[in-house]
Amino acid sequence: MASVTVRSSSHDYEVLIGDGLRHNLSEFISSDYTSILVITDSTVKDHYLQDVKGSLSEAASVFTAVVPAGESSKSMGRYEELLDRCVELKLDRKSLIIALGGGMVGDLAGFVASTYLRGIDYIQMPTTILAHDSSVGGKVAINHSEGKNLIGSFYHPVKVIYDIETIQTLPESEIRSGYGEVIKHAFLSDDEWTRRLLKANLSELSVDQLENDLMKGIQVKASIVEKDEREAGIRKYLNLGHTLAHAIEAELGYGEITHGEAVAVGLLFMMKVSNDIKGAQLPIKAYKEWLDQNHYPISVLTRIRPERMLERMMFDKKTLRRKINFVLLHELSDPYVVEVEEEQLLEQMSLLINEVSGE
Ligand SMILES: NC(=O)c1ccc[n+]([C@@H]2O[C@H](COP(=O)([O-])OP(=O)(O)OC[C@H]3O[C@@H](n4cnc5c(N)ncnc54)[C@H](O)[C@@H]3O)[C@@H](O)[C@H]2O)c1
Ligand SMILES: O=C(O)C(=O)C[C@@H](O)[C@H](O)[C@H](O)COP(=O)(O)O
Numbered sequence: 001m002a003s004v005t006v007r008s009s010s011h012d013y014e015v016l017i018g019d020g021l022r023h024n025l026s027e028f029i030s031s032d033y034t035s036i037l038v039i040t041d042s043t044v045k046d047h048y049l050q051d052v053k054g055s056l057s058e059a060a061s062v063f064t065a066v067v068p069a070g071e072s073s074k075s076m077g078r079y080e081e082l083l084d085r086c087v088e089l090k091l092d093r094k095s096l097i098i099a100l101g102g103g104m105v106g107d108l109a110g111f112v113a114s115t116y117l118r119g120i121d122y123i124q125m126p127t128t129i130l131a132h133d134s135s136v137g138g139k140v141a142i143n144h145s146e147g148k149n150l151i152g153s154f155y156h157p158v159k160v161i162y163d164i165e166t167i168q169t170l171p172e173s174e175i176r177s178g179y180g181e182v183i184k185h186a187f188l189s190d191d192e193w194t195r196r197l198l199k200a201n202l203s204e205l206s207v208d209q210l211e212n213d214l215m216k217g218i219q220v221k222a223s224i225v226e227k228d229e230r231e232a233g234i235r236k237y238l239n240l241g242h243t244l245a246h247a248i249e250a251e252l253g254y255g256e257i258t259h260g261e262a263v264a265v266g267l268l269f270m271m272k273v274s275n276d277i278k279g280a281q282l283p284i285k286a287y288k289e290w291l292d293q294n295h296y297p298i299s300v301l302t303r304i305r306p307e308r309m310l311e312r313m314m315f316d317k318k319t320l321r322r323k324i325n326f327v328l329l330h331e332l333s334d335p336y337v338v339e340v341e342e343e344q345l346l347e348q349m350s351l352l353i354n355e356v357s358g359e
């Protein structure tokens with residue numbers, strides 16, 4: 001088992017990464033909790049809920065709550081239902097929530113934990129590749145029809161228990177989605193890692209390579225979050241590719257495209273803006289080929305209208321005084337945040353759409 005420590009202003013916590021950790025949970029979870037509520041989704045439930053329930057200490061009463069799988073559950077309605085469940089179960093301040101699932105469950109259950117009784121402990125048990133990102137760093141949230149993650153808080157888990165055996169049941173589309181955030185972490189931090197990833201065929205990854213990529217991603221995320229927990233400065237870099245990605249997700253309807261796939265498309269746009277407006281020389285051709293080879297849905301760009309994207313970007317959390325701020329790269333591993341003029345964004349979006357549709 002490997003472990004990474006994350007330091008936060010409220011407490012430090014361990015990210016435990018290993019095979020089969022779900023079978024030994026009582027080893028890692030304090031026996032002082034009065035009750036444990038395991039929150040999961042309808043797909044993950046079928047795979048892993050029994051294992052998790054079976055390995056928790058008998059000292060606490062164990063309850064479960066299952067939400068429908070899919071991004072549309074990261075909603076006010078599901079949030080309210082989960083709070084009702086906490087009240088009905090009379091969870092007290094010594095109760096624990098376990099978020100068992102991908103980033104959707106992690107963000108939703110974490111937000112419930114952050115607000116119920118003004119905050120109770122929670123543990124992230126990620127089960128997707130993408131959740132190497134979402135389970136670390138304490139951003140928890142639900143979506144609003146006008147924008148992604150508009151309602152949320154910063155609230156760190158007391159532990160992250162990443163049983164990487166669980167990712168073996170992921171469909172190919174979710175491997176692709178997870179690598180949208182993996183390659184973001186590579187772009188932010190390590191040229192050699194980027195070069196290796198750009199040669200990778202995601203359907204042929206070895207288990208070792210996958211584990212290595214997750215570990216590296218977690219380290220990049222933890223080191224940035226530790227230095228800037230509340231996103232006053234360098235944490236904005238973790239939003240690389242996200243300004244357009246979030247606009248696309250909200251515009252198409254949550255769940256129509258996965259978050260990681262949207263980020264991968266957003267990264268393509270980030271490269272175009274970095275190169276064509278700011279004079280960088282990022283390897284956009286190699287990246288576009290990688291996206292094609294791994295079947296990322298870049299044709300989604302033909303379904304969006306640049307003007308609508310601009311309206312959506314006004315709800316980006318980096319937007320200030322109605323000025324859109326973008327995270328760009330001077331070169332690989334050298335991010336910066338800059339205000340980009342609306343006309344330039346419109347022009348670059350139109351050009352990219354034309355390129356993708358072969359015009
Ligand atoms: N808080 C953060 O810092 C942060 C970072 C990145 C992403 N996010 C959020 O994370 C969410 C996306 O997370 P995600 O990609 O994990 O999506 P997800 O949680 O919706 O999971 C994707 C799909 O995989 C299924 N699934 C999960 N684990 C499985 C397993 N082991 N085997 C088989 N199927 C499994 C789920 O049921 C779902 O259908 C978005 O809401 C995004 O905004 C948050
Ligand atoms: O942890 C962060 O900070 C990130 O930006 C990570 C992103 O991958 C993640 O999607 C995050 O939820 C986006 O944050 P938001 O503040 O733009 O909603």
Ligand SMILES: [Zn+2]
Binds near residue numbers: 181242259
């Ligand atoms: Zn993200």
